[in-house]
Amino acid sequence: MIVPLGDDFDGRVRAAAMTWLRQRCTAEDPVVRRDELLRFQFEGRTIPLIDNRLGIRKPEGMSGALSILTTYTSDGARAPYEDAVGDDGLLRYKFQGNPQHYTNVGLRVAFEQRVPLMWFFGVKQGLYLPFFPVWIITVEVEQSQVAVALDEAQRHLSIGSVTSEIERRYSQRLTQQRLHQPVFRQRVIQAYETACAMCHLRHRSLLDAAHIIPDRDTRGVPAVSNGVSLCKIHHAAYDENILGVRPDYVIEVRADILEETDGPMLKHGLQEMQNLRLTLPRRRADHPDPELLEERYERFRTAM
Structure with missing residues (x-):
């Protein structure tokens, strides 16, 4: 039996997923396992919050992307965050292959509709630190990427070359405080098996x-x-x-x-x-x- 999705299915899924994350991720346990994200339940059905193979999750029945994911890599594989932040201090997220792939289209739709997403950042194999809500605030077609705001303040910053020096420094500091420092903390604590x-x-x-x-x-x-x-x-x-x-x-x-x-x-x-x-x-x-x-x-x- 096919259960109808109903009105505003997109909005209900986003709201329910973020409510669950707020309850699930506490100061004592702020990270979430991959299997938990794949088993998320909504209105009697399983709707994974991440894709099993891709970095962008766009569930069937939703017009825009629901989440993006950064896979955990060891320090030796690449310099952390080296290619993830623009000159304006805003984070970038790359398209997955063909710009016309449905997941990349989902990112563009999320930008057009101004809907919130979740960003799952790998801190260990199969373990993610969630950031939410985040927003796509511009699509940079030539670079095959989108710019991502971590909070409401960044949503209203100028983009690219028109960014003032004050805005740029503010945005860089915000990115450092909101993403880089928490990710660094969790990666180190995980490496030491949650012990001093x-x-x-x-x-x-x-x-x-x-x-x-x-x-x-x-x-x-x-x-x-x-x-x-x-x-x-x-x-x-x-x-x-x-x-x-x-x-x-x-x-x-x-x-x-x-x-x-x-x-x-x-x-x-x-x-x-x-x-x-x-x-x-x-x-x-x-x-x-x-x-x-x-x-x-x-x-x-x-x-x-």
Whole structure:
């Protein structure tokens, strides 16, 4: 029996999918598995939120694309985000092959109808960090791509060469805060199996992705090898050069901190880190880069 789709099927699917994501993705568990996205239920039927083979999802019965997906790739495969951001600070998403393919047509229709989409960004094999709602704000035919706004503010920015310097900087900062930093955090935390590399705390909401070389530095790339999963206390201590990490992954505590007398946090949380070794990711490619650690360690030694 074929059940009629009814009026505004497109809008109902989008609203239901985003409501489900808001409930599903919490501070403790902000990522969603591929199999969950493929099994999404709506009004008694299965409507996958991602395509099983393609990066653009345009379900039957919907005029515009529902979602876009960026597949997880390791740091060695490509530089993270290198070709994803335009000079205006807005994210770009490439067409899938032939511009006339139904999925690419779905992107153009989503632009014309001004409908919201979901963007699933791979942080590990089969694991995605969702961004929603996002909007297609222009179609760049010659480049076979679309520009994507991450929030309402970006939807009203000028596009391309007419972007003012103030708009460009604002848009770049917004993209950094809304997408690059959260993706970097989740990739690092996933690599360290949701634990602090120093104290092994496993509460995801209390974990950060600490940069070895800060992201404001030209070498501070958003790669897992430039990050360490640390709890908020040890992240702050690392940033303040209270703790340092040698290139051989051994932790050092600043000398004056070792001589202090205080409560249990100082003793157990900081002083007892002296000469412990970081717990490293399983994949060697995800280990902290020794050269970056050495550069950062020299800054720590200077602070001593």
